[in-house]
Amino acid sequence: MSARTGYDVIVVGGGPAGVSAAKAAAREGVSALLLEKYPTIMANKPCGEAVSKETLATAEVKPSPRIVMHEAYALVYSPSMIEVEIPQIGYNINKSLFIQEIAAQAAEYGADIHVREEVTSVARENNHLLVRTARGVYVAKVLIGADGYNSTVARGLGVAERPEPIPTVQYIMANCRLKHPDAVRFYLGNRIAPGGYAWIFPRSERLAEVGIGVRGGVAKEYLDRFVSLFSDELGNAKILDYRGAPVPIGGVISETVFDGAMLVGDAAGHVIPLTGAGIHSSVAAGLAAGKVAAKAVLEEDTSKQRLSEFYKLYDGWLTRIRKSLKAMRALEKLSDEDLDTLAHVLKADDILDLANGLDVARVAKKLLAHPILAMKLARSLL
Numbered sequence: 001m002s003a004r005t006g007y008d009v010i011v012v013g014g015g016p017a018g019v020s021a022a023k024a025a026a027r028e029g030v031s032a033l034l035l036e037k038y039p040t041i042m043a044n045k046p047c048g049e050a051v052s053k054e055t056l057a058t059a060e061v062k063p064s065p066r067i068v069m070h071e072a073y074a075l076v077y078s079p080s081m082i083e084v085e086i087p088q089i090g091y092n093i094n095k096s097l098f099i100q101e102i103a104a105q106a107a108e109y110g111a112d113i114h115v116r117e118e119v120t121s122v123a124r125e126n127n128h129l130l131v132r133t134a135r136g137v138y139v140a141k142v143l144i145g146a147d148g149y150n151s152t153v154a155r156g157l158g159v160a161e162r163p164e165p166i167p168t169v170q171y172i173m174a175n176c177r178l179k180h181p182d183a184v185r186f187y188l189g190n191r192i193a194p195g196g197y198a199w200i201f202p203r204s205e206r207l208a209e210v211g212i213g214v215r216g217g218v219a220k221e222y223l224d225r226f227v228s229l230f231s232d233e234l235g236n237a238k239i240l241d242y243r244g245a246p247v248p249i250g251g252v253i254s255e256t257v258f259d260g261a262m263l264v265g266d267a268a269g270h271v272i273p274l275t276g277a278g279i280h281s282s283v284a285a286g287l288a289a290g291k292v293a294a295k296a297v298l299e300e301d302t303s304k305q306r307l308s309e310f311y312k313l314y315d316g317w318l319t320r321i322r323k324s325l326k327a328m329r330a331l332e333k334l335s336d337e338d339l340d341t342l343a344h345v346l347k348a349d350d351i352l353d354l355a356n357g358l359d360v361a362r363v364a365k366k367l368l369a370h371p372i373l374a375m376k377l378a379r380s381l382l
């Protein structure tokens with residue numbers, strides 16, 4: 001590589017946000033480079049891999065059997081194991097193949113993709129950003145930081161703020177005897193998972209992702225305790241994979257658009273707080289950022305003001321993230337007894353609206369009619 005290689009748009013990080021950003025930028029006809037530090041574009045971080053059907057539509061990825069490992073409805077459990085069924089079908093995907101499919105689209109639109117090339121620093125020079133890797137220095141007209149929670153790009157841009165994280169750990173377990181092989185299960189409660197939840201997401205009848213997110217405790221200890229509650233299903237299971245990572249659940253950080261640069265995905269806090277789901281919102285953020293970046297380059301105006309069109313394109317998601325955060329803040333104050341009461345009152349649609357930051361006001365109005373939940377929950381949701 002020459003001392004400095006220029007690109008219109010450089011995207012750092014080959015996760016769901018980064019591959020989507022590279023694809024969207026290249027589709028607009030500008031030169032785009034995707035840099036990924038690991039040797040493979042794939043799900044390099046642990047993930048439950050559960051998504052809505054709409055996620056694949058947003059990503060323009062066909063729900064082929066190669067990518068959709070399993071279709072599942074959902075079961076949500078209160079601390080006393082009151083079960084609420086959510087019949088809507090979602091997907092457990094092979095996230096690596098999903099990301100690779102989007103990366104392939106990016107390549108077909110002309111994006112360059114470099115794996116095993118970690119960005120070590122980012123600096124400003126005049127109107128451009130210099131992106132330094134072990135192989136050399138690149139110059140970007142617009143730089144998109146899609147490099148996850150510990151974003152090097154954010155640091156290089158002088159962003160000290162980080163989205164509030166919840167530590168998570170997850171096992172992939174084999175030889176399970178799942179009672180509900182066609183359901184993703186969520187378990188709530190301060191005894192089970194304070195400030196978060198535990199999950200069992202089947203990949204097949206015998207293989208499952210079993211994980212937990214916990215605030216104010218050691219996630220691994222809570223996970224082992226959770227697994228031991230299911231000796232009939234998980235007693236003979238063997239752990240094939242044990243990894244953890246922080247999930248940014250505190251909402252979007254104050255500034256994600258700068259002169260010549262944007263942050264997207266986990267790096268920006270583009271995660272639905274109550275569920276910790278970030279695949280769909282990251283893909284959407286990447287697509288919006290890549291498109292805006294390319295248009296800005298073509299118009300020769302990569303100022304912060306021009307790139308702020310991102311906020312307009314992503315507004316629906318920003319609203320959902322805000323509403324889901326509000327619901328999370330209200331729910332985290334509830335005792336286990338209150339959560340049990342809630343499980344008697346909420347129906348599937350209510351849970352979906354609350355968790356996904358959709359019609360939270362409708363659920364709040366419904367809860368206003370309840371003698372206890374009106375005071376404890378409804379008012380803070382409104």
Ligand SMILES: Cc1cc2nc3c(=O)[nH]c(=O)nc-3n(C[C@H](O)[C@H](O)[C@H](O)COP(=O)(O)OP(=O)(O)OC[C@H]3O[C@@H](n4cnc5c(N)ncnc54)[C@H](O)[C@@H]3O)c2cc1C
Binds near residue numbers: 016045046050
């Ligand atoms: C245990 C766990 C379970 C989860 N389960 C789900 C789920 O079931 N459904 C859901 O929707 N979401 C889930 N999430 C959240 C989801 O995984 C993330 O929100 C999503 O992957 C964020 O995408 P991203 O592209 O922003 O970041 P990431 O997926 O973190 O990708 C960032 C990429 O940047 C690369 N990178 C980092 N630094 C550099 C650098 N300096 N130079 C070059 N490359 C770099 C990384 O290697 C990585 O490939 C889960 C998260 C965890 C931790």
